[in-house]
Amino acid sequence: MALDTSADNPIPVRTVLNLVGGWIGRLGRVWVEGQITELNRRGGTVFLTLRDPAANISVRVVGARGIFENPAVVDGARVVIHAKPDFYVNRGSFSLTAIEVRAVGVGELLARLEQLKRVLSAEGLFRPERKRPLPFLPGTIGLVCGRDSAAERDVLENARRRWPAVAFRVETVAVQGSHAVGEVVEALRRLDADPAVEVIIITRGGGSLEDLLPFSDETMVRAVAAARTPVVSAIGHEQDAPLLDLVADHRASTPTDAAKRVVPDVREQQAMIRQLRDRGRRSVTGRIERELTWLNGVRSRPALADPVREVERKHEQVLATRDRARRALAVALDRAEDRLTHTRARLTALSPAATLARGYAIVQRPDGTVLRAAEDLETGETLWVRLPDGRRSVTVDPLDPDSGGL
Structure with a gap:
């Protein structure tokens, strides 16, 4: 409940701290995960600082020496502590009183990473179609790496050996420990916001599973997925496979391999140009020779x-x-x-005129009827007789008995 206070009615510091202690006391015992730093054993008591794996947040832990006898509990180890929150009113300080400490083993870490991998994969962050192609010759390359690290030298030296004019914008960050995630993510955002940077390389030189845990952190994986600039992951060696490799647009097995993937080799490009030039020259020469042969053939034709x-x-x-x-x-x-x-x-042979020329005649009535028999004649009838040289009219006389019917 809110206290009824004012400038005229304040409450003492002890009251405020007692209330805070009461609220914290009601929290009860909790299991807390973090990374051990500043481990200090004094007499029968152990003091340490427990840092958050991803954020720059820490808390003091106090416990009996016997609880921390596990050889795995050392500076830099990742542990799970069963503790009771305590607030010391006299000093106004907060700490955790350890009841039990368990080192997070490799098997448990791998199981957690596998679970996170399934969740991110279900969201589609690892889909191949999300991968963006690398530019052929980037104007400026962003490099996120450790301070004065061998990985930085490998990338810079191999890239400049391949293409001396290549430009880099280097962001040096912590690549392991509790600050690694925040620094890498912030460097990634700065480079992604720079329009001159066309590709970003995130690299470090290998290490144990615990050392590479920041590059499997969910915050970093989501930051890479949200970046607009293509990202190349070059974490460790071939056998190292943090989740950053799965979400990045391209994975390089080593920092040297990252330089080879991002920067073309000027000698290889010059050799390719020479080959293309020779092929072009041969193609043009062959075409000219074919056309000359055709022209000579045309000119040799008789026409x-x-x-x-x-x-x-x-x-x-x-x-x-x-x-x-x-x-x-x-x-x-x-x-x-x-x-x-x-x-x-x-x-002529078939013409009636030829027959008439041989002494025949055609006898016709005036209506043109041809007479073919003597009995058809009538006495006194006027007929037309057609001769070779014309027609003449005749009259039929009575039949002479002595003529024999002629």
């Missing part, structure tokens, strides 16, 4: 080699064609004349 001869040849062809046409036309006319003569002869 271009001797144009007049081609015209003469065509003139001869025209004359020959004309002569063949004349001969064909003459033959056709001769054959047509022969056919006409034969047809005229056949018509």
